Amino acid sequence: MKIEMKASGDSGLILVFGDSISMETNNRIRLAAAEIEALGIEGIIELVPAYCTILVVYDPLKIGFEELRKRLEFLEESTGDVSTLAEKRKKCVLPVCYGGHNGHDLENVASHKGLTIQEVVEIHSDANYVVYMIGFTPGFPYLGGMDERIATPRLLSPREKIPAGSVGIAGSQTGVYPMQSPGGWQIIGRTPIRIFDPERENPALLSAGMVVKFKPVDEKEYLEIEKLIDEGIYEFEILDEGGEACEENQN
Structure with missing residues (x-):
């Protein structure tokens, strides 16, 4: 799934999962947030999920935008099973x-x-x-x-x-x-x-x-x-x- 990544100020990176508000999109966002949290990337302060996006708030003194973007590129190839989310x-x-x-x-x-x-x-x-x-x-x-x-x-x-x-x-x-x-x-x-x-x-x-x-x-x-x-x-x-x-x- 194609995910757009763009800057939000000097300490935010927005992941855009299309423009469709749906349960499928919501599941994909939840799964991506869980995968990011599991990485334990130093410098990430907070994840803010929304209808079609996740705002990744980070400390620019610990990790730069480009490095963070590269660390998150794996999400486009993620094959995580969203069906397991309902059980949680x-x-x-x-x-x-x-x-x-x-x-x-x-x-x-x-x-x-x-x-x-x-x-x-x-x-x-x-x-x-x-x-x-x-x-x-x-x-x-x-x-x-x-x-x-x-x-x-x-x-x-x-x-x-x-x-x-x-x-x-x-x-x-x-x-x-x-x-x-x-x-x-x-x-x-x-x-x-x-x-x-x-x-x-x-x-x-x-x-x-x-x-x-x-x-x-x-x-x-x-x-x-x-x-x-x-x-x-x-x-x-x-x-x-x-x-x-x-x-x-x-x-």
């Missing part, structure tokens, strides 16, 4: 209270697509979504795999304040606002789970490559979960693809 994915189940004051735009989405509110909720919560990348604000997951039946354009006028935990739709994407911020996505629900918490050892709950599943809950369940989180005794529902609990399950 972790799944995070997020409870969501749809509609009402938690999802002001749920009716808009239903009306736009000619569906009932319940149909939108069922379609949205039925899918398994893959975190393609983290961006926009710290911890914001861009999720791939949303059913086109509920794809809805962004709001014409963005709101100044979107509450943390809001679940939204923008075009064929869905995502979760990790903190209060401006935004123009159609808000259909809210999760009490703190997607980003600077007090945690790993502040961002989600990372690229993880699977996200939304679980509908009512207002009462939402408040109960919120209370457990505030008390520090809620256990995140994070599983491996085999259904076994992972160590990150502990709060």
Whole structure:
């Protein structure tokens, strides 16, 4: 596979894996990132995967652009098995209270697509979504795999304040606002789970490559979960693809 390599400032190298946003591209990016990490190249500081790219941040005092580019040329000939990646994915189940004051735009989405509110909720919560990348604000997951039946354009006028935990739709994407911020996505629900918490050892709950599943809950369940989180005794529902609990399950 042809991979374009180009400079990004004086300490970044961007690997471009075409221009198609797809699961195949995402798998290729994940595999390439794992292969780069396995090399342990001195001077590489961080890898930042996105929809079709990986930004390799490096220390130019330890390795130059040309040397790094040559070290990464092997990726074009890589024959790694992307099918094994599915076995390594972790799944995070997020409870969501749809509609009402938690999802002001749920009716808009239903009306736009000619569906009932319940149909939108069922379609949205039925899918398994893959975190393609983290961006926009710290911890914001861009999720791939949303059913086109509920794809809805962004709001014409963005709101100044979107509450943390809001679940939204923008075009064929869905995502979760990790903190209060401006935004123009159609808000259909809210999760009490703190997607980003600077007090945690790993502040961002989600990372690229993880699977996200939304679980509908009512207002009462939402408040109960919120209370457990505030008390520090809620256990995140994070599983491996085999259904076994992972160590990150502990709060």
